[in-house]
Amino acid sequence: MADTNGGSITPLARELSQPRLASAYDASPTGPQLHPCRMRKLSSCASLDKTEPGRSPCAAEARVLVLNTGGTIGMTLHDNVLAPKANALVESLRKLPILHDEVYAQQTGLYEYYGHETTLVLPLSKSKKRIVYTILEYNPLLDSSNMTTEDWVKIGKDIEKNYESYDGFVVLHGTDTMAYTASALSFMCEHLGKPVVLTGSQVPIYELKNDGRDNLLGALLIAGQFVIPEVCLYFYNKLYRGNRVTKVDAGSFNAFASPNLAPLAIAEVDITINWDTVWRANTTAKFQVSTQLNRNVGLLRLFPGITASSVNAFLQAPMRGVVLETYGSGNAPDNRPDLLAVLKKATDDGVIMINCTQCLKGTVSASYATGQVLAEAGLIAGGDMTPEAALSKLSYVLAKNELDLSAKKKLMAQNLRGEMTNEFQGSQLCLSNSHFIQLIAKTLSISCREELAAIRNALTPPLACAAAKSGDIEALDALREMGSNLCLGDYDGRTPLHVAASDGHLKMVQYLLENGASVHAKDRYGDTPLSNAVRFRQKDTVKLLRKTGAHLSRDQLEEAGSELCSLAVSGDLEGLENWSLAGADLSKPGYDGRTAIQVAEAAGRREVMAFLVQLINNKPQRFFGDFREYDKYDDDDDEGGLVIEFTAPPAGR
Numbered sequence: 001m002a003d004t005n006g007g008s009i010t011p012l013a014r015e016l017s018q019p020r021l022a023s024a025y026d027a028s029p030t031g032p033q034l035h036p037c038r039m040r041k042l043s044s045c046a047s048l049d050k051t052e053p054g055r056s057p058c059a060a061e062a063r064v065l066v067l068n069t070g071g072t073i074g075m076t077l078h079d080n081v082l083a084p085k086a087n088a089l090v091e092s093l094r095k096l097p098i099l100h101d102e103v104y105a106q107q108t109g110l111y112e113y114y115g116h117e118t119t120l121v122l123p124l125s126k127s128k129k130r131i132v133y134t135i136l137e138y139n140p141l142l143d144s145s146n147m148t149t150e151d152w153v154k155i156g157k158d159i160e161k162n163y164e165s166y167d168g169f170v171v172l173h174g175t176d177t178m179a180y181t182a183s184a185l186s187f188m189c190e191h192l193g194k195p196v197v198l199t200g201s202q203v204p205i206y207e208l209k210n211d212g213r214d215n216l217l218g219a220l221l222i223a224g225q226f227v228i229p230e231v232c233l234y235f236y237n238k239l240y241r242g243n244r245v246t247k248v249d250a251g252s253f254n255a256f257a258s259p260n261l262a263p264l265a266i267a268e269v270d271i272t273i274n275w276d277t278v279w280r281a282n283t284t285a286k287f288q289v290s291t292q293l294n295r296n297v298g299l300l301r302l303f304p305g306i307t308a309s310s311v312n313a314f315l316q317a318p319m320r321g322v323v324l325e326t327y328g329s330g331n332a333p334d335n336r337p338d339l340l341a342v343l344k345k346a347t348d349d350g351v352i353m354i355n356c357t358q359c360l361k362g363t364v365s366a367s368y369a370t371g372q373v374l375a376e377a378g379l380i381a382g383g384d385m386t387p388e389a390a391l392s393k394l395s396y397v398l399a400k401n402e403l404d405l406s407a408k409k410k411l412m413a414q415n416l417r418g419e420m421t422n423e424f425q426g427s428q429l430c431l432s433n434s435h436f437i438q439l440i441a442k443t444l445s446i447s448c449r450e451e452l453a454a455i456r457n458a459l460t461p462p463l464a465c466a467a468a469k470s471g472d473i474e475a476l477d478a479l480r481e482m483g484s485n486l487c488l489g490d491y492d493g494r495t496p497l498h499v500a501a502s503d504g505h506l507k508m509v510q511y512l513l514e515n516g517a518s519v520h521a522k523d524r525y526g527d528t529p530l531s532n533a534v535r536f537r538q539k540d541t542v543k544l545l546r547k548t549g550a551h552l553s554r555d556q557l558e559e560a561g562s563e564l565c566s567l568a569v570s571g572d573l574e575g576l577e578n579w580s581l582a583g584a585d586l587s588k589p590g591y592d593g594r595t596a597i598q599v600a601e602a603a604g605r606r607e608v609m610a611f612l613v614q615l616i617n618n619k620p621q622r623f624f625g626d627f628r629e630y631d632k633y634d635d636d637d638d639e640g641g642l643v644i645e646f647t648a649p650p651a652g653r
């Protein structure tokens with residue numbers, strides 16, 4: 001097994017690991033040639049950072065897909081009213097130097113490489129990243145007041161379709177119903193591992209003084225640089241969890257609030273991510289979008305004197321789910337038997353009703369008799385959920401036809417995507433209070449909270465990586481219980497999952513995936529846990545990561561052709577199999593235009609050709625050796641009639 005160099009791949013080790021394969025391939029009869037794409041990337045990326053000899057050429061480029069659904073950000077005045085203007089946004093962004101670097105685009109052949117006119121690139125970010133973004137404009141563009149559940153489904157499907165090609169997603173959207181869309185998408189996106197950031201503006205981006213440029217820039221910087229596996233909303237320098245926001249101001253740039261959850265990030269001089277609050281992945285399942293939504297849901301706001309008959313009319317079929325907006329901490333009149341009877345009848349008939357407060361901030365609690373009556377009428381306490389979140393959650397849960405009514409009710413009471421605060425939260429032991437950190441702080445004479453947090457953030461990722469390296473799940477569990485975030489990277493951006501994947505600690509990989517680790521984390525070299533597992537030939541880990549939705553990046557897929565050719569020349573079947581399991585296209589040409597099969601043929605490696613044919617035909621990939629060639633292979637046969645028969649591998653292999 002390859003030496004993983006302590007779980008952390010130094011530039012030197014990386015350089016040392018390449019030449020054997022590169023030279024074998026370069027020794028091919030036609031000699032080395034540079035693929036045009038690679039030439040572009042090498043020259044462009046070299047100009048970014050010449051000081052890191054082993055850095056993957058494109059580690060510093062991230063890709064973001066922008067779905068432009070409409071909203072004020074792209075509106076212009078027609079007959080004195082604002083309305084969306086089609087086909088105008090890309091051209092005006094292209095002229096804004098803070099949102100597009102034309103020189104870089106030209107010098108690096110960006111347009112030819114990405115093949116479309118709607119791709120732009122941000123100037124170099126503070127952390128030396130290039131964010132390349134492609135805008136997909138919807139037709140028609142909508143004022144968000146015109147949006148329906150069909151539009152949520154379209155956005156969800158577009159994210160799903162493009163998921164593997166981008167590092168993150170930005171959704172441009174009107175502010176009026178943005179909180180509803182953000183909430184709905186948060187539930188629809190199951191096992192999300194990448195950032196989806198909704199944003200828009202209060203003033204069109206075409207106007208002299210507007211908030212659209214800053215909002216779009218901030219959303220792009222976050223979506224391109226941080227693996228925040230959540231549907232978020234970015235507005236006026238703050239990143240919020242999408243299902244926690246509500247629009248609170250129609251006339252200010254500061255239009256949104258997240259009353260019951262602190263922002264996930266604040267973008268001031270620097271972008272500061274509050275990693276303690278960011279939702280952590282806990283799954284080994286692949287990302288998917290659930291597009292089934294039940295439209296028979298509604299919001300009903302209590303007011304003094306509301307009549308039982310109007311409530312009764314509202315609750316009639318086909319209504320299946322209702323959010324009742326109640327007073328204070330979830331209260332309703334307990335002296336109105338007529339009203340309570342109507343509510344009870346509806347829940348008895350199978351309508352799911354959620355109790356949410358009308359207050360902007362706070363939670364539904366069982367402290368008053370006036371609240372108790374609603375529980376008795378069969379309503380489910382909605383905790384501190386916003387009505388927008390509760391409504392879209394109902395729509396999502398009610399559409400799960402495989403579940404019975406009680407399972408649906410159970411889901412409604414559960415925290416699915418961080419939309420409600422768990423009761424036990426807050427009592428969690430925090431690492432900043434732990435003895436270990438306290439001791440270090442004392443030794444260093446540190447007492448202020450910020451410095452304590454800085455120590456914790458600096459110390460825990462390397463500790464977690466060390467535990468992952470030694471396969472010590474107990475130590476990781478202790479770190480996790482103390483509140484540390486197992487998806488954070490060390491000084492090289494390497495996360496515990498990178499380390500465990502490199503070493504093939506399968507149980508550890510499984511544990512990490514179930515406890516917040518992201519399969520999409522990239523280290524400073526652009527490597528992901530999957531690319532590490534491939535490099536170190538950890539076949540079972542490759543399989544598990546793939547099952548969890550890990551995939552090679554566009555650049556890794558591009559470069560795979562040359563890598564496969566090198567492996568083919570050296571007869572490295574195990575290496576080829578690992579690339580194949582990781583999703584590489586085995587018929588991808590290398591840098592001189594030949595495929596691995598052609599290179600194997602030129603090198604006289606028939607066993608490799610046979611193996612590749614078997615992999616390409618998707619036959620069971622179970623052997624590294626014994627097969628017998630059925631020699632109909634004819635070098636002169638231009639039709640390429642390759643026929644190879646395999647014997648069963650010997651027992652016990």
Ligand SMILES: NC(=O)C[C@H](N)C(=O)O
Pocket residue numbers: 070071072073142143144145173174175176177200201202203
């Ligand atoms: N600021 C905005 O975007 C408001 C606009 N009416 C919309 O929601 O589309």
